[in-house]
Amino acid sequence: MISIALLSRPGLMDPMKEPLARELPGVTFASWPEEAAREAELAVCWKPEAGALAAMPKLRLIHSIAAGVDNILSDPTVPDVPLCRIVDPDITSAMTEFVLWGTLYFHRDFDRVISQARDGLWRRYDQRAAKDRRVGILGLGALGTAAAVRLVDLGFAVSAWSRSPKVVAGVRTFSGADALGEFLSETEILVSLLPLTPSTVGLLNAERLGRLPQGAALVLCSRGEHLVADDLVALIRSGHLRGAVLDVFEHEPLPSDHPLWREPGVLVTPHMAAIASWEVIAQQVADNVRRLLRGGALLNEVDRARGY
Missing domain, CATH: 3.40.50.720 (NAD(P)-binding Rossmann-like Domain)
Structure with a gap:
């Protein structure tokens, strides 16, 4: 099973671990900057530290936990691997x-x-x-x-x-x-x-x-x-x-x-207009992991030229 690195402020994505583990039995998590995170194949991100994604040589997919990816693409060193976002109806x-x-x-x-x-x-x-x-x-x-x-x-x-x-x-x-x-x-x-x-x-x-x-x-x-x-x-x-x-x-x-x-x-107001649930985020990240592993088309992949 794929290894997942969590890149965000400490503890932000802890509520996602349980639903994501249910979706992907056997998945392993590590938080940046732990050594295991540097070896992960999937990065799940919110405002990752500049240069962090470039320091992950095995990276195959970057996934935002939100609809926007500007917080990721603002780093010019982000590697050229697929980048996906969350689309919650x-x-x-x-x-x-x-x-x-x-x-x-x-x-x-x-x-x-x-x-x-x-x-x-x-x-x-x-x-x-x-x-x-x-x-x-x-x-x-x-x-x-x-x-x-x-x-x-x-x-x-x-x-x-x-x-x-x-x-x-x-x-x-x-x-x-x-x-x-x-x-x-x-x-x-x-x-x-x-x-x-x-x-x-x-x-x-x-x-x-x-x-x-x-x-x-x-x-x-x-x-x-x-x-x-x-x-x-x-x-x-x-x-x-x-x-x-x-x-x-x-x-x-x-x-x-x-x-x-x-x-x-x-x-x-405290950035409350629209917030995706951790369950929806976990489901969409897991779906893209399964698609990645079988070579299928990814959901909600970002066009980097447009920025969304």
Whole structure:
């Protein structure tokens, strides 16, 4: 049976060992940087140490424990072996729920009334129909498409931007770098669901966020590296932006003394938008191990050129 190395912060993947052992009787585990991990054929990863994968001469497969692989491909020394990611159908539902909540948080003025409640202030705001609120989805992969469709079902005016042209019923779509500015200029609630690639790092900076209309808001549930946080804060403090829900950060967990926790207009959530269960992760890793051993096609293999 294949040997598996676990590359993550200490203890993170311990809950996966039991279900994975049930799926693959006889499998052996080792945690990096143990010597046995260096000799493993499969690396199961979350934010592996730079250079670690390159130091595994017997490596045959690298497997992320999440849908994203940016935390692995950020290391230029990653060896040229198959790389797979997790695709959990429940993640799509969970992310859609989070996007709907983040949209309603601003659309129904919960950001304002929660702040007022701390001061015992009773104040109601004029309500707008969903059809009069333009929500923009940045990224039209599986997650973005599902969220966009659900928002349309609820009656919102929905736009979406993607790298290449796509068509989604009821959604005003934009594609390519030249169309990004027009997309942003009409978006009142911006939801980021982009993959993290070299071209999307720092995409949400002062110039692009400044293209959003006065009073717009941001819901960030993609990757923290997409956002230039200081630019966001400056735009909120200036009054150009209304606020933001931030679920992801460049460095996690977000330190308790980080100023974003206490920034008026910003709500921090602990990377909770969508989390795959350890059972699903174990099942998909085990399935790919069996496919690897019999020479079959791997599930959810990453196109490294695209980064997903």
